[in-house]
Amino acid sequence: MSPSRSILLVGEGNFSFSASASQLYSESETSITATCLQHQEEALRHEGAASNIQTIKDSGGTVLFEVDCTKLEECASLQGRVFDRVVFNFPHCGRKSGVKKNRELLKNFFLSCVQVLAEDGEVHVSLCNGQGGTPADQPKREWHNSWQVAAMAAEAHLILSAVHPFESERYHNYKCTGYRSQDKGFHVEKGLLHVFSRGLPYTSGQTLKVEEAVEGEKVQYNIPAELSDFIFRRFLCPDSVHPVKLVQDFVLEGLAEKWSVSMTTETIPYLLTAKQLQTCCCDSDGTHCYWIHLLEKDFSSDAQTSTEREEDQGCADARETPSALYATSEKVDRMRSKGVECLRSACSIDVDPEGESGLYLLRPSLLPQMEELLTKKEKLIDNAGSNEENNESEGNRKDEASEGCNGVTSLFGVSGVVFRNVPISLWSLPAYHELLLRGVSTPEKDPVKSLGHKLETLLAPYGVSLVAEQGGLRLMAQPTGLVGKLFASDNNVSITVSLNLDLLAVLLFSLPDWRLLWSHDPRFLKQFSLRPSPGTPFGPFSLFPEHFSFDISFWTGPIWEEKKFHAVVREASRGTVEQVKLIDMFSHPDLSQTSYCYRLIYHSHTHALSHTQALQFHQHLESLLSSRLQVTIR
Structure with a gap:
């Protein structure tokens, strides 16, 4: 952090720290405002207080007395002022106060200091080793016996951004005081400085109306509220530095070393x-x-259209080249027909095209769009037939050259967000970015082996391994599980690669949670602004966030759809629930009712999550379950 323009110090005793800070920043434009709880006469009784106060004033600083750090907004001298940094060194309630009282002191201080803190300001709290209750304390106290500093700060929507050793030697004249309300000092030798900053406010999910052209017909529909934050994010645009885009670039560049790779630029x-x-x-x-159920057509409404998100869906940085666009008609036809053939072997959905023709769904895969894009390519080739005849011999020579590269000619790709209505768990993503690649091969070659070997070379350093299965390979990693698949047609003419870019980003940049990828906090993307290479570990901007566990029990009717329950949990919790576990179920022998009890784990790496906030989310969940799913809360 650059030197602050204004610093507020609270809870001073003999003002020795403020005096040292005034001298340290004397040659900068930083202003010091030092405060203490005592009235002036009592404060001057501390050894050295008078000279320290004079040092502060001589350096252009201000000294205020009778300032309660838990009621800063009530101090007349601080009205209308904001500070870039608020400092509280070794807080203590005085005398033999226990951990509960000191926790309350910290919580009330944090709630008060945010009233005078600049939007991008920091709060610095120094504690003795062990008091904070974070893994940075060595040895770490038991949670219930600590001051729980990160949890107390979260009550004021502050996140723990950094922990540093307290550098007492930097402040030459600093003499700690106040131990048990005496002139004795605390043990500051292994003390820790905790740096806090504001977390972003929570935003509620909203149902979004979208207008799109599907199979040539304009339709309007609503995106479910729990998915509203997963669309229109533009992570894959050409100028994006989002880790999902960096992973896509890394994979495509690696594959381009052996094969011609082209990405569609069309909006889908x-x-x-x-x-x-x-x-x-x-x-x-x-x-x-x-x-999805379609809405009645009203094209004068404010629905967001495909045009408005054109750069999101079709803007992968790899552009189609003329050579890829005007591939031979036979190659494109083989790519299409054999691709469908290989996909049918992996099919697990049974849909009657006649009975289901009026049903719509959010795309769970990009495979249907891949087929349609290849159909368009075939039509373009047909329209360019005369050019193809004139250059037939030259094209055949190119085909022969490309087919000589491990049996795979070229790769055609598309990428974008796909949606899966899955239960909430640590590594189950309701939305993620899929990279889908399709290639063709000569029948005598083994494209799965050659492509699999290349992907293994690229991704094995990050914990990805290949597992053989009938017709292809699965890309697996710990703890994420499945991160991709390769599968081919029966005669190995066509091969398809599907990669989960979100989970790969978690692995390649050591992210602690996939939900960070969807964070709106600028501190997240800032770490990727210089396009770090894969293997560069991500540095969390929210350290040691707490977990909060709540149970919920309710009676349901004879029909219970658990996936609707998970959807309501996602919406009510603002995405902060990372695990849902069914711990008990009981069916009443006389009534057509069943009781369910679930345990929910609230945890966030992106926002400040306090016990109070988690409880509010949980109570909101109870309300939504009662109104939407008609359950009876127990």
Whole structure:
């Protein structure tokens, strides 16, 4: 952090720290305001207080007495002022006060200091080793016996940004005082300086109205509230430095060392028809799809359109080249037909195209769009038939050259967000960015082996391993699980690669939580502004966030849809619930009712999450469950 322009020090005793700080910043434009709780006469009784106060004033600083650090907004001399840094060194309630009283002191201080803290300001709290209750304390006290400094700060929507050793030697004349309300000092030798900053406020999910063209027809529909933060984010745009984009670039550049790779630049809709999904027979379980009901057509409304998000869906940085666009008609046809053939073997959704023709769903995969894009390429080739005839011999020579590279000719790709209606768990993502690549091969070659070897070379250093399965390979890693698949047609003519870019970003940049990828906090993207190479570990901007566990029990009717329960949990908790576990179930023998008890774990690496905030989310959840799912809370 650059030197602050204004510093407020609270809870001073003999003012020795403020005097040392005044001398330290004497040649800068930093102003010091030092305060203490005692009235002036009592404060001057501390040894050296008078000379220290004079030093502060001579340096241009201000000294205030009778300032309660838990009621800073009530101090007349501080009215209308904001500070870049608020400092509280070794706080203590005085005398033999226990940990509970000191926790309360910290909480009330944090709640008060944010009233005078600049938006980008910091709060510095120094504590003796062990008091804070964080892993930075060595040895670490038991949680219930600590001051729980990070949890107390979260009550004021502050996050712990950094922990440093307290550098008492930097402040030459500093003499700690106040131990048990005496002139004795605290043990500051292994003390820790905790730096806090503001967390972003929570925003509630909102149902978004979207207008798109699906199979040539304009339709309008609502994006579910729990998914509203996963769309229109533009992570894959050409100028993006988001880690998902960096991972895509890394993979594509690695594959381009051996194969020609082209990415579509076309905009593709979020919405699919059930018939589209059934036709391509992609590897998607219908029970894990977000089924959508269309709205009555009202194209004068304020629905967001595909045009407005064009750069989000079709703006992968790899552009189509003329050579890729005007590939031979036979190659494109093989890519399409054999691709569908290989996909059918992995199909797990059973949809009747006649009975389901009026149903729509958010895309669980990009495979249907891949088929449609390849169809468009084939039509373009047909329209350019004369050019193809004139350059047939030259094109054949290029095909022969490309087919000589491990059996795979070229790779055509598309990337974007896909949606899965899955239960809440640590590594189950309701939305993620899929990178889908399709290639063709000569029948006598083994494209799965060659592509798998290259992907293993790229990703093995980050914990990804390949597991063989019938018809292809699975890319696995710990603790994330499945991060991608390779599968080919029966005669190995076509190969498809599907990669979960979000989970790969977690692995390649050592992220503690996939939800960080969707953070709006500028501190997240700032770490990727210089495009760090994979393997560069992410430095969390919120340290040691607490977990909070709450149980919820309720009676339901004879029909219970658990996926609707998870959707309400996501919405009510603002995405802060990371695990949901069913711990008890009981069916009443006489009534058509069943009791469920779930345990929810609240935890956030992106926002300040306090016990009070988590409880509010939980109470809101109870309200939504009662009103939407008609359950009876127990």
